[in-house]
Amino acid sequence: MALFIAEASSNHGRDLGRALAFVDAAADAGCDAVKFQLFKIDRMFAPEILSQSPRHRARRDWELPVAHLTPLAERCRERGIQFSCTPFYLEAVTELAPYVDFYKVASYELLVTPLLEACARSDKPVVLSTGMATMDEIVRAADTLKHAGAKDITLLHCVSAYPTPACEANLSAIEAIRAATGCKTGWSDHTRRPAVIERAVHHWNAAAVEFHLDLDGAGAEYAAGHCWLPGEIAPVIARIRESAVADGTGFKGPQPSEIADREWRADPADGMRPLRHVRASYKPEAA
Numbered sequence: 001m002a003l004f005i006a007e008a009s010s011n012h013g014r015d016l017g018r019a020l021a022f023v024d025a026a027a028d029a030g031c032d033a034v035k036f037q038l039f040k041i042d043r044m045f046a047p048e049i050l051s052q053s054p055r056h057r058a059r060r061d062w063e064l065p066v067a068h069l070t071p072l073a074e075r076c077r078e079r080g081i082q083f084s085c086t087p088f089y090l091e092a093v094t095e096l097a098p099y100v101d102f103y104k105v106a107s108y109e110l111l112v113t114p115l116l117e118a119c120a121r122s123d124k125p126v127v128l129s130t131g132m133a134t135m136d137e138i139v140r141a142a143d144t145l146k147h148a149g150a151k152d153i154t155l156l157h158c159v160s161a162y163p164t165p166a167c168e169a170n171l172s173a174i175e176a177i178r179a180a181t182g183c184k185t186g187w188s189d190h191t192r193r194p195a196v197i198e199r200a201v202h203h204w205n206a207a208a209v210e211f212h213l214d215l216d217g218a219g220a221e222y223a224a225g226h227c228w229l230p231g232e233i234a235p236v237i238a239r240i241r242e243s244a245v246a247d248g249t250g251f252k253g254p255q256p257s258e259i260a261d262r263e264w265r266a267d268p269a270d271g272m273r274p275l276r277h278v279r280a281s282y283k284p285e286a287a
Contacts (some may be wrong), residue, residue: 001244002186002201003154004237005084005104005127005210006031010062011219011227018215019068020075025215027079029234030241034081035104035210036064036072038096039088062220066095073099084127093118100124102152104210107131107160107188110141120148127208128153129188131160135180142181154208155181158188163226166193174204186210190226194236201240 006026012019019036026034041050041060050057069085076083082101087093088109096103102125109115110133119126126145130138138155145153157173169191178185186208187200200206214227221227254262264274274282 001241002206003033003208004031005033005035005208006213006233007035007210009037009212009219009221009227010059011212011214011221012036012064013220014061014063014065016065016068016071019064019072021215022213023072023075023079023081023083025230026213027081029213029230030237032081033084033101034076034213035084035086036068037086037088037106038064038066038069038092039086043089069096069099076101087115087119090114090118093122097122097124102127105129107133107158110137113144116141116144117148120145120150123149123151125152125154126150127156127186127210129156129158129160129210130177131158131188135176138177139180142183154184154186156186156188156208156210159190162190162221162224163192164190166191166196169196169200171196171200171204174200174206184208192226192228192232194239197236198240202243 006022006029008019008022012022023034040063041057045056073083083099084102084104085096085100086104086106087096088106093103093115103119103122104127105116105119107129110128110130116128128141128145133141142153142155155177157171157177159168159170161168171187174185174187177183184207186206187197187204187210189197189209189211197209197211200209211233212221212227213233214222214229217229219227263278266273267276269276
């Protein structure tokens with residue numbers, strides 16, 4: 001069954017109470033993990049961009065305070081879900097080590113070999129998104145993680161458009177990445193389409209599904225159109241989990257609910273129901 005990861009992104013607004021509510025909403029929606037992002041705008045964008053772009057400078061208001069890591073990790077443990085966070089600068093890997101159950105590397109950092117190596121050396125699982133990447137770049141990134149010691153790698157097929165048109169989801173790449181790297185593969189969703197997520201799990205065997213979550217439509221990234229609300233994603237997860245129960249073991253044999261009817265099959269001697277030994281001792285049920 002797929003691991004469902006709720007991405008809080010920057011929708012927490014540096015408000016610890018709101019960030020904790022994200023953990024609760026993810027747990028209530030049936031998620032297995034919630035993921036935040038640890039970045040510093042001055043370490044993410046080059047000075048020549050920040051000096052000219054007020055829009056990029058304004059993202060300082062989206063930074064997750066390091067002081068929030070302890071209460072967020074504790075709330076995740078209380079709610080029985082995993083805590084993850086994306087490191088966007090090298091030292092963040094060390095800062096996150098005491099708290100995260102796994103690291104998540106973003107698509108935009110796929111080419112940063114030292115960051116990949118640092119995550120791999122942690123001995124924690126590593127999830128890597130592959131938006132915008134070519135297959136050669138993905139294979140190199142996977143090899144970097146493996147050579148640096150990562151033992152549990154999940155590569156998420158991703159389309160880094162916010163939102164992603166469903167016709168561009170290209171879900172078959174989930175299998176292509178799996179075949180090229182030998183790693184577990186999944187889907188990072190930006191479509192906000194239930195059918196896309198269900199197709200990724202049921203048809204392409206996605207080992208993990210990540211999606212962006214907002215609590216109430218008031219988050220900084222909600223207006224872009226790629227963020228799910230808790231009430232939208234919860235039934236999708238429930239439907240996928242419920243349908244997975246129907247897969248069974250593959251062994252063909254009578255199920256408990258049909259055992260009683262076996263005796264009422266047509267007897268091969270005359271083609272009449274029930275079997276002849278049942279007819280011989282049959283007594284109608286009392287009205």
